Amino acid sequence: xxxxxxxxxxxxxxxxxxxxxxxxxxxxxxxxxxxxxxxxxxxxxxxxxxxxxxxxxxxxxxxxxxxxxxxxxxxxxxxxxxxxxxxxxxxxxxxxxxxxxxxxxxxxxxxxxxxxxxxxxxxxxxxxxxxxxxxxxxxxxxxxxxxxxxxxxxxxxxxxxxxxxxxxxxxxxxxxxx
Numbered sequence: 001x002x003x004x005x006x007x008x009x010x011x012x013x014x015x016x017x018x019x020x021x022x023x024x025x026x027x028x029x030x031x032x033x034x035x036x037x038x039x040x041x042x043x044x045x046x047x048x049x050x051x052x053x054x055x056x057x058x059x060x061x062x063x064x065x066x067x068x069x070x071x072x073x074x075x076x077x078x079x080x081x082x083x084x085x086x087x088x089x090x091x092x093x094x095x096x097x098x099x100x101x102x103x104x105x106x107x108x109x110x111x112x113x114x115x116x117x118x119x120x121x122x123x124x125x126x127x128x129x130x131x132x133x134x135x136x137x138x139x140x141x142x143x144x145x146x147x148x149x150x151x152x153x154x155x156x157x158x159x160x161x162x163x164x165x166x167x168x169x170x171x172x173x174x175x176x177x178x
Contacts, residue, residue: 002054004088021052032057040064043123063123067112072104082112
């Protein structure tokens with residue numbers, strides 16, 4: 001009679017992170033040997049996955065450090081994130097609905113930036129973050145950095161969504177701001 005753990009193991013897609021990386025690398029095999037490919041892994045759990053992908057594709061591996069910007073007093077609720085390379089994404093829906101003042105957002109961002117910089121020094125040493133300008137992910141979508149407006153504010157749209165702001169605006173999901 002199968003137990004709870006047997007059921008759990010049967011429902012898992014990967015044996016471990018290395019297996020996940022090997023399976024992902026198989027899906028991306030068309031990029032093997034492409035000199036323009038750079039594999040980024042999120043410390044800590046994403047790096048073993050990214051390592052396997054980088055090895056299989058014969059591509060360089062780098063780390064992409066991300067820090068959540070937690071809502072003051074409710075740190076587990078994200079109001080945005082900052083990441084390597086100066087990326088900053090804010091969730092305007094959360095910030096607006098909770099009436100979080102810009103000064104509070106900046107205070108949290110400044111605190112998380114210190115930790116992001118510490119982690120980058122730990123993982124990267126003195127190696128600068130690579131320039132990803134204009135890079136596309138393997139699905140051909142523009143990278144998350146292009147979801148940032150010219151004032152450095154995030155659009156609040158998930159970066160991996162193929163839907164454009166124009167489509168969201170047409171559905172009433174985004175209002176033009178004065």
